Amino acid sequence: MNVKVIHLPVMLREVVMLLKPVLGGVYVDATVGLGGHAEEILKHIGNGRLLGIDRDEEALDMAMKRIPDNRLTLKKGKFSDISRLAAEAGISKADGILLDLGTSMFHLKTAERGFSFLSEEPLDMRMDREQEMTAAYIVNKYPEKEIIRILWEYGEEKLSRKIARAVIDYRAEKKIDTCAELSDIVYRAYRQRGKHHPATKTFQALRIAVNDELNELRKGLNEAAGILKSGGRLCVISYHSLEDRIVKNFIRDEHKQGGLRMLTKKPIAPSGEEVRSNPSARSAKLRGAEKI
Template structure:
């Protein structure tokens, strides 16, 4: 199976590991690239818990006595670590990107460039699919998804055609959706607009932003003092959530303050955000939108 090269691998691991004998978590195992990189830097008595909700990713398990691979959404991190008797960890790595395998496997329905079923589930056990969203959601719900998760300013015409078409025949494939988008958008904007629409539906199906928020909230409870959390984001919605939480400890509004007016924060930022080097971009085009942010538990 084809999985993307780990993005900002050295930068991520160097920012993550503070104790080579510690306990770490990779919440998005994927092809195992980041997990292998972490284990290469850890001692024999260290431990790594890796999560992935995609059954295809779980098949990439490799033999290492220090590794525990868990089939679950990372929003359940606290529950599963507790199951293994782990109540605090030294570091958490979160790569929020969609894997190359998911994009490139047409049967998964993630890409408008490949004709496949309207699926888009990162966890194949989820009940809801992209087909359900497009064929059953109300006009108001679709508008909310496209504006909030795709940052589309005026989706009304697209939604009108979706509703008109689905009344005649259900939308079943990525090609069905792409052909509708093609009716609304000039060719020069077609790729970028389609990417935003597919992103919006995917986020809704997988409840991606909600999962990120739950992970961040759990991280403040399970990270030890001076433990690190390293986040790789790939679009502005993800990045704003991470940036806001690191700097304010909340997702909306401003940080709570104590009696003296001091912010009550959970983390302190470590350095500025990082982006891929020119060399990495030339070797891995899918890394182009990545941002790496590191924070330390106060």
């Protein structure tokens, strides 16, 4: 697989400007993925160090092949593991930390991972393939009320009740095995169809539930702030309103309490040129803060 074809790091220039990597600095990319941002950060830190963290072992393997650099240490883990993994890597304090949230094109384009509603592959959606919980388990085993809650809270899906009922009716006759099956169930529940696929919010909600993304984000923000040195910077890229709200409120609260200085009153958005070349970046929002 050609990682350069499928991996376009979002707002690369803006991230570097906000993170302000320095020669000899110590940095953490807590969502290293295939290494797009990491590769750029390494260009600015001289003999410094970069710790790359990801939940996905396959992505880590590809990042290692892409960036054979002894300044880069790669560790498997979640946001809630940041301080522990940093300590294991011999890092007590960091000059900067990056969190790039959301789903990479690597996951969307790797059909067997079950993230895309266009896929005929099993309904999976696990970032960490060693965990047991899958999207298929949720849609086939969870009670209707819980499916409604997941779709409403994590997908902000207005038709959560109708879609949940359609899922319950379908699974009474046949197990829901593939992404395409679920996509078709949701598609049929919609009468009016907009510019985005009707299953977009449902798939977002299930992905968040499977990977416990919002709780991990809350924990990760606290973990990151805890290991930043004074003057160190935290940069976070979010892709939907649920994530952005958590990031915005965290930085605001830390700003009020004197822990962090807000660097972006309003989030930074990708340029029109970037959105044209990488449409998946269109909803991205970048926020930053500095440790006091």
